[in-house]
Amino acid sequence: MHIDRSPGVMDxxxxxxxxxxxxxxxxxxxxxxLAVYFGFILVLAFAKDLLxxxxxxxxxxxxxxxxxxxxxxxxxxxxxxxxxNSRYDKSVQDVLKSMRRR
Amino acid sequence: xxxxxxxxxxxxxxSIIFFFVFVSATLVITYYAAKKSRSAAQFYAAGRSVxxxxxxxxxxxxxxxxxxxxxxxxxxxxxxxxxxxxxxGWLVGWPIVMFLIAEPLRNLGKFTFADVVxxxxxxxPIRIAASIGSLMTVCFYLIAxxxxxxxxxxxxxxMPYEVAVVIVxxxxxxxxxxxxxxxxxxVQIIKAVLLLGGATFLVFLxxxxxxxxxxxxxxxxxxxxGSKVLEPGGLVSNPWDAxxxxxxxxFGTAGLPHILMRFYTVPDAKQARKSVFYATGxxxxxxxxxxxxxxxxxxxxxxxxxxxxxxxxxxxxxxLAEAAGGTVFLGFIAAVAFATIxxxxxxxxxxxxxxxxxDLYVSVFRSGRSSEEEEVKVARMATLALGVVAIxxxxxxxxxxxxxxxxxxxxxxxxxxxxxxLMSILWRNFSTFGAAxxxxxxxxxxxxxxxxxxxxxxxxxxxxxAIFPLRNPAIISMTGAFAAGYLGSKLRxxxxxxxxxxxxxxxxxxxxxxx
Numbered sequence: 312m313h314i315d316r317s318p319g320v321m322d323x324x325x326x327x328x329x330x331x332x333x334x335x336x337x338x339x340x341x342x343x344x345l346a347v348y349f350g351f352i353l354v355l356a357f358a359k360d361l362l363x364x365x366x367x368x369x370x371x372x373x374x375x376x377x378x379x380x381x382x383x384x385x386x387x388x389x390x391x392x393x394x395x396n397s398r399y400d401k402s403v404q405d406v407l408k409s410m411r412r413r
Numbered sequence: 414x415x416x417x418x419x420x421x422x423x424x425x426x427x428s429i430i431f432f433f434v435f436v437s438a439t440l441v442i443t444y445y446a447a448k449k450s451r452s453a454a455q456f457y458a459a460g461r462s463v464x465x466x467x468x469x470x471x472x473x474x475x476x477x478x479x480x481x482x483x484x485x486x487x488x489x490x491x492x493x494x495x496x497x498x499x500x501x502g503w504l505v506g507w508p509i510v511m512f513l514i515a516e517p518l519r520n521l522g523k524f525t526f527a528d529v530v531x532x533x534x535x536x537x538p539i540r541i542a543a544s545i546g547s548l549m550t551v552c553f554y555l556i557a558x559x560x561x562x563x564x565x566x567x568x569x570x571x572m573p574y575e576v577a578v579v580i581v582x583x584x585x586x587x588x589x590x591x592x593x594x595x596x597x598x599x600v601q602i603i604k605a606v607l608l609l610g611g612a613t614f615l616v617f618l619x620x621x622x623x624x625x626x627x628x629x630x631x632x633x634x635x636x637x638x639g640s641k642v643l644e645p646g647g648l649v650s651n652p653w654d655a656x657x658x659x660x661x662x663x664f665g666t667a668g669l670p671h672i673l674m675r676f677y678t679v680p681d682a683k684q685a686r687k688s689v690f691y692a693t694g695x696x697x698x699x700x701x702x703x704x705x706x707x708x709x710x711x712x713x714x715x716x717x718x719x720x721x722x723x724x725x726x727x728x729x730x731x732x733l734a735e736a737a738g739g740t741v742f743l744g745f746i747a748a749v750a751f752a753t754i755x756x757x758x759x760x761x762x763x764x765x766x767x768x769x770x771x772d773l774y775v776s777v778f779r780s781g782r783s784s785e786e787e788e789v790k791v792a793r794m795a796t797l798a799l800g801v802v803a804i805x806x807x808x809x810x811x812x813x814x815x816x817x818x819x820x821x822x823x824x825x826x827x828x829x830x831x832x833x834x835l836m837s838i839l840w841r842n843f844s845t846f847g848a849a850x851x852x853x854x855x856x857x858x859x860x861x862x863x864x865x866x867x868x869x870x871x872x873x874x875x876x877x878x879a880i881f882p883l884r885n886p887a888i889i890s891m892t893g894a895f896a897a898g899y900l901g902s903k904l905r906x907x908x909x910x911x912x913x914x915x916x917x918x919x920x921x922x923x924x925x926x927x928x
Contacts, residue, residue, distance in 0.1 A: 326918075326923075341509060344512075370631055374497070377501060381504055381697045
C-alpha cells in the first residue's frame, strides 16, 4: 500500500497528540528514574546513617532500598513497554490509517 | 579455606575443555553466519532478523563484561554494601536508553548512531565529528578490556599475558571478520546465557550453604566482619564526584556505539523497545546475583584469602566457585569469564569497524557513492585493522593502570555522542554547526578534564594536586556539550535542516520509511 510521506496528508491533530503523549510518558518516567537514582546518591552523600538503620537483627535499610532501585529500573522499562504496546502502537495505526485514506 | 589448595593460576583441564567447546561452537556458528553476511545490512545488522528477546540477551552480553562480573563480586566481597551502590550506577542508564533513544534510533538510522545525527544535517562534517566521538569511546573501552583480559587470563590460567591478548584478539577477529553482526550476536547470546546460568548456579550453591536464607548470609557476614559490611562506607564521600560519575554512567550507556548499533539488528521499533526491557531485566538480575556471590565469597572464602590472591578482589567469584562447587565448576566459571571477554571485544570491534567504513569511508571519502560490496569489503578491512590495533594496544599498555579508561569511555559517550543524538531527535532548529560544535566540545572537555583530574593527574602522572577536582568530568563536559549545541545552532542556523524536521518526525514516530 502506498503511503504518502509528505506532512500535509495526514490527520495532523492526531499526530501532534501522539507526539505529545509519547514525550509526556517518556519524560515522566525519565524524571522518576533520575529523581530516584540521584536521590539515592545524595542520601549516601549527606545522610548515610539513614541507610545504616537496622531493620532486623543485622539487616540494614540500605539493602532493600538498593535492591528496590534495581527492581524499579526494570519495572519502569516494563511500564513503558506496556504503555507503548497497548496505547502508542494503536495511535500510530490510527494516524497511518488517516494517511492512507486521503 | 587454605589458600594453598586453590588450583587458580594453574592450567585447569576442565576450563580448557569448556573453553575449546565454546570457541569451537562459536566458530561453527561463525562459519554458517559467514554465508549470510554478504550485504551491508547482513554484515552490520544481522539482516535485521534478530528478535527482541535475542537482542535483549545480546545487549546484556555486550554490557556484562568480565570486569563487571569478577570486579563487582570482588568489590562486594571486600567492601560489602558499597559494591551494591557501584552496580546500581551501571544499571540505571538502561531505562534512559529506553525512554529517550531506542525507538527514534531504530526508526531514523540504518547502521550507526551517526545516521540519526546526520539525518537532516550536512553529511560530511557530522560524520567526521561523530566518528571521532565514536572511535574514541570504542578505543578507550577496548584498551581497558584487552589489558584487563590479559591480566585476568594470566591470573586464572597461568598463561602468559601476551599469549592471552593475542588469542583474544585473533578469535575475536575471526568472529567479526567472517560472521559479521550475526555471528557477534550469537556469541553474545551464548555468552549471556552461560554467564547468567553459571552465576545463578553459583548463587544456588551459596544459598544452599545458608539454608536458603539471606538473613543467615548477612548475619554470618556481620558476625565475621562487623555490621559495617551491611552499611554504606566510603564510596560516596564527595557528592559532586558521585553525581558526576552517575551522569557519566546514566547517559553514557545511551551513547555507547556498540550498544546503540545493536538496535539496528531488530526488525522495528517495537522489537527495539522489547529488547531494552529484556536487557534491563537480565542485567538487573545479574547485579543481584553478583551481590549475593560477593557476600557468599566474603563468608565462605574469607576476605584475607581473597585479597591475598588479588588486592582488588577480582578472584573472589572464582575462589567461591571452587570452594562451593569444586574444580570442575571453577573450570566452567573460568571458561565463562574468558568467553565474556571475547564477546565484549567482538562487539566493540564491530562498532568501530562500522564507524570507519559506513561513516568515514562511504559517507566522507566516497560522498555516499559507494557500492554495497565495496562498503562490506572496507568494513572487513577495518575489522582486521582494528583487531590488530587492539592486540598492539593490549600489549603496549601491559601493566599500566587503565581502569580509568572505562570511566573515560562513558564520559565521552555521555558528552560527545548522547547530547548530539538527543538534540537531533528532539530539536527542530538543531543545526550542522551546532552538532559539530557540541560533539567537539563534549570530546575535548571529557578528555581534557580527565587528564587534569585526580584520576590521571595525581594517580597516574603523580602530581601532588589535581587542577580539576572531580574524578569524572561528565557533569561539566555533558552540560558543556548541550550548551555548545544550543549556542552553535543559534549562531549558525540551518534553514534546510529545520524544514526537514516534519518529515523526520513522521519517520521517527510512525516508523514510515524506516529501514
